[in-house]
Amino acid sequence: MTPTPHLLATRSLSARYGDFQALFSVDFRIAAGEVVALIGANGAGKSTFLRALMGLLPVGRDMVLFEDQPVGGNPPHHMVQLGVAMVPEGRRLFAGMSVEDNLKVAIDHARKTGDKTWTLERIYRLFPILQEKRNAQVEKLSGGQQQMVAIGRALLAQPRLLLCDEISLGLAPKVIREIYEVLPEIARTGTSIVLVEQDVMLAQRASNRLYCMLEGHITLESTSSEVTRADIAQAYFGAGHEVA
Numbered sequence: 001m002t003p004t005p006h007l008l009a010t011r012s013l014s015a016r017y018g019d020f021q022a023l024f025s026v027d028f029r030i031a032a033g034e035v036v037a038l039i040g041a042n043g044a045g046k047s048t049f050l051r052a053l054m055g056l057l058p059v060g061r062d063m064v065l066f067e068d069q070p071v072g073g074n075p076p077h078h079m080v081q082l083g084v085a086m087v088p089e090g091r092r093l094f095a096g097m098s099v100e101d102n103l104k105v106a107i108d109h110a111r112k113t114g115d116k117t118w119t120l121e122r123i124y125r126l127f128p129i130l131q132e133k134r135n136a137q138v139e140k141l142s143g144g145q146q147q148m149v150a151i152g153r154a155l156l157a158q159p160r161l162l163l164c165d166e167i168s169l170g171l172a173p174k175v176i177r178e179i180y181e182v183l184p185e186i187a188r189t190g191t192s193i194v195l196v197e198q199d200v201m202l203a204q205r206a207s208n209r210l211y212c213m214l215e216g217h218i219t220l221e222s223t224s225s226e227v228t229r230a231d232i233a234q235a236y237f238g239a240g241h242e243v244a
């Protein structure tokens with residue numbers, strides 16, 4: 001049997017909101033255990049791209065391949081069963097529910113697999129503060145703690161591919177470090193991570209490979225350790241951008 005080169009890939013992925021085209025022929029790939037960053041300015045289409053992968057936007061069947069099988073446009077619950085989970089922009093926790101109940105919801109809807117890599121105990125080891133606060137209502141938590149709940153919840157779905165949408169947004173540097181420190185541990189379990197991030201340096205440091213998106217187009221694809229600031233600036237802001 002030949003090994004699957006990519007866990008997930010997109011082929012000329014396009015997506016629209018009514019008349020507005022938000023993604024144009026996006027070619028993207030991620031291997032098992034790889035951390036891939038997707039950077040780009042506000043409105044570039046990053047969240048739209050993640051939503052398209054998660055089955056939250058109608059896209060052509062052949063535009064998204066999971067282990068070489070066409071899965072574009074599959075409903076979100078099917079994508080979860082394949083092993084795709086998302087930490088959505090803005091966290092989207094269940095207000096009025098405790099930390100632990102928010103986490104347990106994910107267990108109920110997790111991918112059906114014999115091998116439960118992620119347990120409640122392991123999430124609490126990853127983020128000890130959540131164990132301390134397990135009976136608190138989520139809205140009483142700080143922004144960083146809420147982000148930890150959102151990450152824990154996604155992991156309890158037992159993903160093979162974790163989609164993270166701006167998990168550093170609005171958080172203090174110390175909290176961002178705490179959250180980013182767990183990413184290598186997640187990747188070591190073989191889970192791939194797509195990291196949508198506006199902080200370019202953070203994205204570059206945390207990833208193996210990096211894509212930049214501009215107005216729905218991929219403008220850069222590179223190994224993170226090799227990409228230059230000039231390349232990133234041009235891809236981020238568009239051709240003709242002068243780099244000082």
Ligand SMILES: Nc1ncnc2c1ncn2[C@@H]1O[C@H](COP(=O)(O)OP(=O)(O)OP(=O)(O)O)[C@@H](O)[C@H]1O
Pocket residue numbers: 017020022040041042043044045046047048049089198
């Ligand atoms: N539900 C929607 N209906 C119509 N247009 C939308 C919708 N959601 C997003 N858009 C548009 O699609 C484009 C891409 O938006 P998207 O949210 O994917 O950007 P983003 O890169 O995630 O930006 P940010 O960094 O601000 O989160 C934007 O021009 C946005 O206005």
Ligand SMILES: [Mg+2]
Pocket residue numbers: 046047048089165
């Ligand atoms: Mg977004």
